[in-house]
Amino acid sequence: MSAQPGFNKADALASVEKLHSRGFVANLWSWRYLFLRRISQFGILLLFFGTAHWGWQAAKDVPLLIGNLSASKFIGLIPLTDPFAALQIFLTGHVLQKESLIGAAVVLGIYLLIGGRMFCAWACPVNMVTDAAGWLRDKIGVQPIFHLPRTLRYFILAATLVITVISGLAAFEWVSPIGMAHREIIFGLGMGFTALLAIFLFDLLILKHGWCGHLCPLGAFYSLVGKTAQLRVRFDKNTCTHCGECAKVCPEPQVLNLKKLEERGYVFSGECSNCGRCSPICPEGSLKFDFKPLIRRHNVRADAIAVQRRTR
Secondary structure: OOOOOOOOHHHHHHHHHHHHOOOHHHHHHOOHHHHHHHHHHHHHHHHHHHHHHOOOEEEOOEEOEEEOOOEEEEOOOEEEEOHHHHHHHHHOOOOOOHHHHHHHHHHHHHHHHHHOOHHHHHOOOHHHHHHHHHHHHHHHOOOOOOOOOOOHHHHHHHHHHHHHHHHOOOHHHHHOHHHHHHHHHHHOOOOHHHHHHHHHHHHHHHOOOHHHHHHOHHHHHHHHHHHHOOEEEEEOOOOOOOOOHHHHHOOOHHHHOHHHHHHHOEOOOOOOOOOOOHHHHOOOOOEEEEEHHHHHHHHHHHHHHHHHHHHO
């Protein structure tokens, strides 16, 4: 982390003190994105469950949301296909149906243009398990047994695709704990809860954010997609005191390299899941969600204001 001119250790300590002195309402408000993420995750599961078991319909004889997280149809009109699953099926040599191609294009377009890796924080049911393991790990002070490079997930992604080509089977779809968990929650089938328990124990006892941050090939896939996403966390270098509180709560702290943030003005890494943990925790409000085309304009204006203040 580089030193920001105009700020020193005293400024950072003052920011930490400001954070710790927040009242109950302010602390509750700082968890707003977590609440919204849980509403999103449970809401998606509820739509699948309600359609499968309670016959929820968008209109007469039109199921609300059928299928699973790999391939589904919303209100009988909009196909939704996981592009990573579609890629694996394509590599097995199978011809994708037109509806699957359209569904993959819809989902890929949403994440390319808007969300990046948002699936991991806002839709994936495994995220709730890994968040719980991370929270408990911090509470009881579990130390990591060993370290793994975060780049390992990209090698697993590549290996998954190679195995898919060689075996003729969609490799990750067969063993995906995400798919297993979804099938068991919605349909009561498979080993989903066993897979979730294994991930929970691995993240709790072995490696913090082990599955999502180091191993999951789906997360790696969306990290690559996320490089073009337009919704970003904007960084204001003029107000940041380098207190480090954002990095403490971020599940992907490497994306908060302050030197690079100062150069770009936003969190540019595709590995950011837009989970919203850093923004509310920042004592100075230096991190905010914004759309990429607007960030440069905001930063230019913020720089001009900072210059005016220094020259008074």
